[in-house]
Amino acid sequence: xxxxDHIKVIYxxxxxxxxxxxxxxxxxxxTFLGPSGCGKSTALRTLAGFISPSSGKILIDDKDVTFAHxxxxxxxxxxxxxxxxxxxxxxENIEFGLKMAKLPKTEISERALKAARQVxxxxxxxxxxxxELSGGQQQRVAIARALVMEPNILLxxxxxxxxxxxxRKQLRGQLKDIQSEVGITTVYVTHDQEEALSMSDRIxxxxxxxxxxxxxxxxxxxxxxxxxxxxxxxxxxxxxxxQIDELNNQGARLSPAHKHYIxxxxxxxxxxxxxxxxxxxxxxxxxxxxxxxxxxSVIEVNAMGSPLRVNVSGLHPLGTTNSDVTLLLDDSAISxxxxxxxxxxx
Numbered sequence: 001x002x003x004x005d006h007i008k009v010i011y012x013x014x015x016x017x018x019x020x021x022x023x024x025x026x027x028x029x030x031t032f033l034g035p036s037g038c039g040k041s042t043a044l045r046t047l048a049g050f051i052s053p054s055s056g057k058i059l060i061d062d063k064d065v066t067f068a069h070x071x072x073x074x075x076x077x078x079x080x081x082x083x084x085x086x087x088x089x090x091x092e093n094i095e096f097g098l099k100m101a102k103l104p105k106t107e108i109s110e111r112a113l114k115a116a117r118q119v120x121x122x123x124x125x126x127x128x129x130x131x132e133l134s135g136g137q138q139q140r141v142a143i144a145r146a147l148v149m150e151p152n153i154l155l156x157x158x159x160x161x162x163x164x165x166x167x168r169k170q171l172r173g174q175l176k177d178i179q180s181e182v183g184i185t186t187v188y189v190t191h192d193q194e195e196a197l198s199m200s201d202r203i204x205x206x207x208x209x210x211x212x213x214x215x216x217x218x219x220x221x222x223x224x225x226x227x228x229x230x231x232x233x234x235x236x237x238x239x240x241x242x243q244i245d246e247l248n249n250q251g252a253r254l255s256p257a258h259k260h261y262i263x264x265x266x267x268x269x270x271x272x273x274x275x276x277x278x279x280x281x282x283x284x285x286x287x288x289x290x291x292x293x294x295x296x297s298v299i300e301v302n303a304m305g306s307p308l309r310v311n312v313s314g315l316h317p318l319g320t321t322n323s324d325v326t327l328l329l330d331d332s333a334i335s336x337x338x339x340x341x342x343x344x345x346x
Contacts, residue, residue, distance in 0.1 A: 001026040001185055002047065002153065007056035009042055009209075016042045017209040020056070024187060029179050031188045033196040034206035035232070040189045041157055043206070047187065048077055048155055060153070076146030077155040080162065082138050084130045084145075091116075091126040094144045101149075115148035119178055135163045136171050143175075147182065154179070154186045160195065168192075172199050193233050197221065205229050227259060227341035236261045239334070240306035243283060250281050252331045254346050259337050264311040266333035269299055270326040280328040283308075287323045303327060 002024035009017040017039045024030045032040035045051045047058060049070035057066045065073050084093050094115055098108040116126055119140040130138060139159055146154055159175075160168045176199045179186045190196050196203050197217040205212045205220060205228070213225045224230035239247075239260040247254060254260050268280075285301035285308065299310040310327065336346045 001061060002187070003057075003059040003062075004043070004047070005057040005059065007043070007046060007058065008054045009039075009046060009051060010054045015209065017046070017053075020209070020211065022204060022211065022214065024185065026185055027183055028201045029176065029186045029188065029199060031190060031196045031200040031203045032206055033190060033193065033203050035191055038206040039209035040191075040206050042209075044155055044157055044187060044189050048075055049073055074152040075155060076149055076151035076153070078139075078142045078146050078157070078159050080158045082142040082159070084138060084141060086130050089127055089129050090121065090133070090141050093130065093141055094126075094148050097145065097149050111148050111150075112144075115144040118147055118182060119144045120174075134167075136167050139163075139171060139175075143178065147184070152185065154184045156186065156188045158189055158191070160190070160192070168195070175199065197233070205232065207232075223343075224335060225343050227261075227337040230261055230335050230337070235264050235309060235311075236335075237264060237267075237308045240304065242304040243306060243308075246283060246304060247281050247331065252281055252334075252346075254331075254334065254336065255344075257339070258344060258346070260346075261335045261337075262329060262333055264298065264309045266329060267308065267310045268328040269301075269310050269312060270328055271323075279330075281331055283327040283329070285325050285327050287321055287325060289321060301325065301327065 004020045004022040007017060007020040008015070020043060032043055034040050042051060046053055049065070049068060052067060057064055059065065060073060085096065088096065091112060094112045095108050098111060121137070121140055121144060125133070125137060130141070133141065142159070143154075160171055163171065172195060188196075188199065200217055202214060202216055203220055204214045207228050213220055213229045215223075220229055221233050224233065230236055239254075239262065241256065244254045244256065244260060283303045285303040287299060288302050288307070289300040291298040291300075295313070297312050299312055301308050301310060308327065331346070334346065336344050338344050
């Protein structure tokens with residue numbers, strides 16, 4: 001449905017996006033994920049028509065819209081600060097675009113009410129001023145104002161970033177539910193990894209204006225194609241030279257010329273040195289600390305002179321600080337990358 005075809009964006013001497021190629025399918029919840037300054041908002045605003053590319057094409061439903069006016073692209077957009085009108089009540093904010101389009105009053109009222117229902121705004125809330133609403137309610141108004149124009153595509157530029165952590169988590173599910181119910185193709189921008197992983201059908205991870213990898217949340221997390229994706233998504237442990245040597249002594253085939261990583265949840269802590277089931281590799285370690293996070297604990301250990309983090313369920317019965325333990329792992333859980341940061345099979 002959406003195609004970025006060799007899009008390049010330049011600001012003076014700065015190349016924000018050097019060569020952007022991407023396809024977004026109809027009905028997808030697709031996310032641009034990356035650190036600040038990686039080009040994700042630039043890509044979104046180029047799609048919206050607020051930025052003109054230096055070269056390349058943008059296609060929507062096979063139609064070239066590269067230089068089309070934003071209003072002619074069938075796109076609705078929700079900004080980071082929502083851009084609501086404080087002098088208008090909720091209903092007036094939702095109706096604003098329809099009134100500018102000079103639609104009949106009856107149609108304006110019907111479509112505004114439908115959009116409000118889609119985002120679970122009540123009749124009472126429709127009469128309130130924007131200042132009387134919570135941050136989550138204001139977000140719903142912004143989404144309703146976009147949906148009321150019946151766009152084919154919805155763009156959201158970090159819409160949860162100004163909310164507190166608890167509300168962000170609550171609204172993730174609601175936002176995904178709205179998107180699924182309406183069935184609208186959605187392109188979402190965020191720097192929050194958990195947000196992207198929990199909401200998206202597919203994700204493009206960006207770094208310095210380039211796409212590092214495109215895939216489902218599971219593909220990106222479990223089969224990172226680049227070192228950047230591996231280290232950017234979630235927590236990951238780099239393996240030290242001593243740890244690699246020890247694993248190789250047990251039959252692993254890890255090249256000293258490559259960098260090797262393992263996720264904290266792929267390590268198992270064993271309290272004593274009893275024999276393990278299967279063919280797990282083993283690393284001797286000493287517990288140095290613990291962080292209790294409710295549903296799981298993060299155990300910090302020193303393994304052969306270098307730190308590792310291990311995720312375990314609940315409150316672990318593994319001993320106290322300075323207790324000696326053994327780490328068990330499968331070499332298939334190790335991700336390896338060459339000098340260029342590309343994934344290699346060991």
